[in-house]
Amino acid sequence: MKASTQQGYQQRLIKVVDYMYQHLDAPLDVNTLADVACMSPYHFHRIYRLMTGETINTTVRRLRLFLSAAELIRTQAPIAEVAKKFNYSTLEAYSRAFAQLFNQPPSEYRQQNSQGNTTPEPLSPQSWMQFQPFYDQEIHLMYPVEVTEIPQLNFIGIKHHGDYMKIGQAFDKLCMYAGSRNLFTPQTRSFGIYYQDPKTVATEDLESMACITIDDPNLVLEDEQIQHLSIPASKAAALMFKGPYAELEQPYAWLFGQWLPQSGRPLKDHPAFEEYLNNPQDTAPKDLLTRIYCLVE
Numbered sequence: 522m523k524a525s526t527q528q529g530y531q532q533r534l535i536k537v538v539d540y541m542y543q544h545l546d547a548p549l550d551v552n553t554l555a556d557v558a559c560m561s562p563y564h565f566h567r568i569y570r571l572m573t574g575e576t577i578n579t580t581v582r583r584l585r586l587f588l589s590a591a592e593l594i595r596t597q598a599p600i601a602e603v604a605k606k607f608n609y610s611t612l613e614a615y616s617r618a619f620a621q622l623f624n625q626p627p628s629e630y631r632q633q634n635s636q637g638n639t640t641p642e643p644l645s646p647q648s649w650m651q652f653q654p655f656y657d658q659e660i661h662l663m664y665p666v667e668v669t670e671i672p673q674l675n676f677i678g679i680k681h682h683g684d685y686m687k688i689g690q691a692f693d694k695l696c697m698y699a700g701s702r703n704l705f706t707p708q709t710r711s712f713g714i715y716y717q718d719p720k721t722v723a724t725e726d727l728e729s730m731a732c733i734t735i736d737d738p739n740l741v742l743e744d745e746q747i748q749h750l751s752i753p754a755s756k757a758a759a760l761m762f763k764g765p766y767a768e769l770e771q772p773y774a775w776l777f778g779q780w781l782p783q784s785g786r787p788l789k790d791h792p793a794f795e796e797y798l799n800n801p802q803d804t805a806p807k808d809l810l811t812r813i814y815c816l817v818e
Contacts, residue, residue, distance in 0.1 A: 530782055533558040534572060541584060546608055549581045561790040564777065564815070567718040571778035576721045586622050589615075593631040600627050664772045666760045666780050668817065674752040676712065677704075677742065678732035684724050686767065688713055689801075691731035698744055699733055710734045714750075714794040720770070752816075755789065760813045765806035769795075772813060781815070789816035 540557045541549055554577060555565035569577050585607040592603050604615030619627045677699070681691035692711070699705055714730040730750065738749065758781070762772040773793070781788065798810035 530568065530572060533560065534569060537569070537577075541581060545581075545585050545588065546606055548608065549577075551577060561788050563716065563790065563792040564788050566721040567773070567777050568781075570718065570721055571774060578721070582618065583622075585609075586619055589619070589627075590623065590630065593627055594634045600631070603627070664760050664762060664775050664780075666758055666776065668756060668758050668784075668786070671752070671755060671757050671814070673754045674710075674712070675735055675738040676730075676732035676750050676752075677735050677740065677747050678714070678730040678750055679746050679748070681729045681731055682725075683727055685713075685715060685719055685727060685729055688729055688731055691729075694746070695731050695733060698747055702743075704733070704735060704740075706736070708734070708736075711797045712794055713797070714752075714792055716792045752791070752794065755791075755816045756818070757814045758784070758786065758817050762811045762813060763808065765809060766801075766811065767806075769811060769813070776813060776815065781817075784817075786817040789818060791816045 537554050537558050540554065551566055552562045554569075555562035558565055558569075560568065566577055573580065575583075589603050589607045592598065592606065593600070596603075598606075600615075601612045604612050607615070609615035609618070616626050619630070623630055625633070677695070679691045679695045679698075681688045692713075699709075710733065712732040712734070714732060716728045717726070719727060730748075732750065738751065740749075742749065758776065760772050760776050760780070762769060793813060793815045796812040796814065798812060799808070801809060
């Protein structure tokens with residue numbers, strides 16, 4: 522592995538950590554933190570999780586609660602004021618989050634730890650940022666990856682909200698539309714575009730697109746659910762995976778957690794996408810072929 526590449530990723534994330542500590546009283550959304558890291562927001566949350574061992578939202582919540590605990594002990598500020606200082610919209614939300622982590626409400630914690638104590642108990646090692654060495658991660662398999670030039674891809678697609686494993690519902694609707702209008706040709710290809718990391722974003726908030734290629738980017742669409750979209754001509758890292766769709770997280774972890782940091786190739790600001798090379802209707806799950814793409818410089 523290229524040590525300089527790993528250090529480069531770590532330096533970017535160290536800037537994020539510094540920014541979080543300085544802005545715990547402000548919203549810390551993924552787009553803002555991705556900008557601090559000079560990374561695409563589509564990839565930042567996945568790379569952050571793989572390098573630190575936790576999601577960015579978990580880090581923000583943990584830092585806010587640990588530092589608010591020190592505030593409770595060191596000051597006499599009203600608890601509602603402490604909650605507001607660490608960006609909790611209501612006292613109830615803060616108390617609920619605090620009790621979940623510390624196993625007692627903030628008022629009880631303050632009373633228990635303020636009797637003769639002027640500083641909070643030392644935090645455990647898990648309190649602080651710990652970058653995970655790539656070779657310690659539970660990513661034991663290697664997958665074939667090639668860097669290739671892809672032409673511009675023109676699609677029609679339909680949005681899917683929620684569990685990525687249920688995107689088949691959107692594909693069924695799309696295929697019924699395309700089939701009824703004779704849009705399928707021997708050259709038609711099927712793709713899925715995935716905008717978030719499913720281990721970081723709540724299932725109900727996940728967004729994706731079920732797509733098929735078309736020859737005419739100006740094709741008139743007769744259903745408001747169907748959209749035109751495209752992927753620009755670009756260089757792409759492409760990973761081939763054979764197996765059930767339910768096991769796709771493993772090759773994603775390899776691609777983003779190991780291959781990309783070792784490759785030294787910057788990612789472009791575009792979500793990852795998948796191409797489905799055979800049909801799950803007539804192919805055993807173990808024989809399904811999926812090509813995962815991410816655009817690179």
